[in-house]
Amino acid sequence: MPGSFPTAAWSSWRTLIAALLLVLTPMLAVAAESNVQQSPRATVSLVSEYAAVSPGQQLRIGLRQRLAPHWHTYWKNPGDAGSPPSITFKAPDGITVGEIAWPGPDRFIIGPVASYGYENEIVFPMALTVPKDARPGSQLVLEADADWVVCEKECIPEDGKFRLALPVEADARPARTEILAAFKNADARQPQPSPWRASVSADESTLQLAVEGEGIAPASVQSALYFPDSWGVVDHVADQVLTVEEGRLTLATTKGQGYTPGPSAGLLAITDGGGQKRWFALELTPAVTTAATTGAPATLPLWQMALFAFLGGLILNLMPCVFPVLAIKATAVAGMSGGDRREVRLSGLFYTLGVLAAFMALALALLAVRAGGSAVGWGFQFQSPLFVAAMSWLMLAIGLNLSGVFEVGGALAGAGQGLAERKGHAGSFFTGLLAVVVATPCTAPFMGAAIGSALVAPAYVSLVVFAMMGLGLALPFLLLGIFPAVARRLPRPGAWMVTLRQAMAFPMYATAAWLLWVLAQQAGEAGLRMALAGLVLVGLVAWLVGLGQHGTRKRWWPRGAAVAGVAGIAGLMVMLHGAEPQAATAPAPSTQAEPYSAERLAALRAEGKPVFVNMTAAWCITCLVNERTTLSTSAVQEAMREHEVVYMKGDWTKRDPAITAFLQSFQRDGLPFYAFYPAGKEAVLLPPVLTQAIVTESFKQ
Incomplete structure (x- = not known):
């Protein structure tokens, strides 16, 4: 036919076009994968979900391993042998590559050892964000050094250098199907958050994992395996004996040599009745602690917790931590001598109320912090340099008050309540508050078990236990109020009380000095300088307040200067709050530790x-x-x-x-x-x- 294209020529063109497509297609897709490091055991490369990326895009890259038959690589806890893959990046400014999101592993048992890892093919995904200012038409180039171990009957370390170049375009283009399928397979292994409660207990040789909650049933769990995050928690090769009942699953196995009691984490791999395998991330709490080996139960009944708390609070009066408060107590008790019976009883009652209020505040603070997911303990406030500095300033202020530099009556922890002309009991109340604050750095016998059990119990139990602890601490002073005849046997008020009051200032000064030493361990020289400046300002304010209180003429300027001093102290507190803490070093005895x-x-x-x-x-x-x-x-x-x-x-x-x-x-x-x-x-x-x-x-x- 005239003008028609010859059939033979058209056939040749089709062959040429097909050949060009075969050549160009890999070139268009190669941007989603780096150069390949290949050995007889593994083919490894750096891959991307997208062959081209766009400015500001969030995506994933991954270390892709394709393994020869019978060879495997490793999870972050490799088990008895091997090592997990590691990778370091050289990335352009503004780009940060996230940590590996570890897929759920399998267990491989070879003779007497077991390993946790993967076979066939696996991608270790990592998050990446493209800078918003990346220009279309440019390239995003990532360079990486990686090493890994592959094993069959023998283990061989390998490594490689990779360069992944991703074109930046206005619209992102997905990678080729093969790479997307590799990411999809890794996603199918990603651990899901566990919907169940999980705990772990151990005795001398056995470890038991218990998982409880809805959806656990014999028909829904065909098999299960526990993978601890940390090495040596279990004997990796030992059988894990599964028991499933409605709402509860347990795995019993041999405890590993690296097991330590305490909260831990791991994965639970469950194969359901249909043969599908899923991995669940567990946060494990101790079900039974090693306290069982010392004769104490893991949890105490309420009456026993309350009794231990009461005894611990009572003994706390004799602990060295409370010695600084004895000065305040001694002054207050002396002031009760010869007083009206009703006033004496009210004084003891208000002191007890102060102690109880402080214990309730501590209990609520601990419970609130725990509810927020943080782990704190008894005396946690002394871990704050700001609190320690403020306490040292308060101790100095109380000492200056006792020394007669200024008069505040009951406003500063009741330091001068026995000598003040007023009959109010605010001083007794604040004395109780301060007694608890200063007492919290240490625990007395019986207190440890009571506090530990209370803080894992319901909130109302914690409040009861802390209230009993406060009642124990307040009991001696409360008894003086209930039986005022004891207080009346003390020497009658007189000039000797002024001397006693002044002498009691020196334990306050000593406590302020000790707190400065504690602060130096926490915040270093910079923190100590700010605390010393605060002490000078506290002394200045106390002197100015006393100057304004003494004399027949009204003096306004000392009060104004005192306000300025208080503002300076507040500024120092802000600076201490933002100061970088330094490594703390508690004093060591001469024995090398x-x-x-x-x-x-x-x-x-x-x-x-x-x-x-x-x-x-x-x-x-x-x-x-x-x-x-x-x-x-x-x-x-x-x-x-x-x-x-x-x-x-x-x-x-x-x-x-x-x-x-x-x-x-x-x-x-x-x-x-x-x-x-x-x-x-x-x-x-x-x-x-x-x-x-x-x-x-x-x-x-």
């Missing part, structure tokens, strides 16, 4: 070594007394050497989540805390007040 870490403790126990753990803080007076009078003595040091005891020390001067978790694993929330791990055995808890005999006898186990 290793810093506490859960990993090191687990390793020492696995080696069969006895370990003594001392949890302390610079603000815990009882801790410091124990270290000076017991732990640093030659008898205890010699006993440690004789029995080859490893001494570990944790410093809780500032908040430390690892130490908080360790304390909570024993249902404890305060200091002092001492645990001794005999070789091959669980922990034995020592009392908060130590003697040389108590420590050396424990080592003989």
